[in-house]
Amino acid sequence: MIEAHTITHTKLSGLSYDAQRREICGSADRLGELYGRRPVLFRPPFGxxxxxxxxxxRDCGMKxxxxxxxxxxxxxxxxxxALQGIKRAGLTPARLEDY
Structure with a gap:
């Protein structure tokens, strides 16, 4: 399973919406072209x-x-x-394969 992580691995926070959208959608679009499946999950560089x-x-179609x-x-x-932070946030960890 290949998911999206940006085109240039740049720090996204603080960039304009258009710049972030180019990085995020661009990577998903390119991976879709290469592998026949557009990613649905995204992980920002450096978290x-x-x-x-x-x-x-969201606007790039990712979940x-x-x-x-x-x-x-x-x-x-x-x-x-990470697990403690996830629990404090009321979230549940899950396998990528489940999505």
Whole structure:
């Protein structure tokens, strides 16, 4: 499963709506052309987003902004902190395959 992550991996928060939309929709459009399936999930580079990012994600036809974690030395601590934050926010973790 391949999902979207922007064209140039730039920090999105603070950019204009048009700039964010180009990055987000552009990556989804290109992946759709290459693989015959347009992504439905999006993860902002560096995990940084603002309300403009969320609006652009929605307008680009995607369902969610997601968390991506890398396997680093502190992965276990990071994962536990993420799960605690998810719980505090009243959210439920799910597998990408379910979407």
């Amino acid at each position: 940084e987003k603002d309300t403009t990012t969320l609006r652009a994600v 969610a902004a997601i968390i991506l974690m890398h396997f680093r030395d502190q992965f276990v601590e990071d994962f536990i902190a």
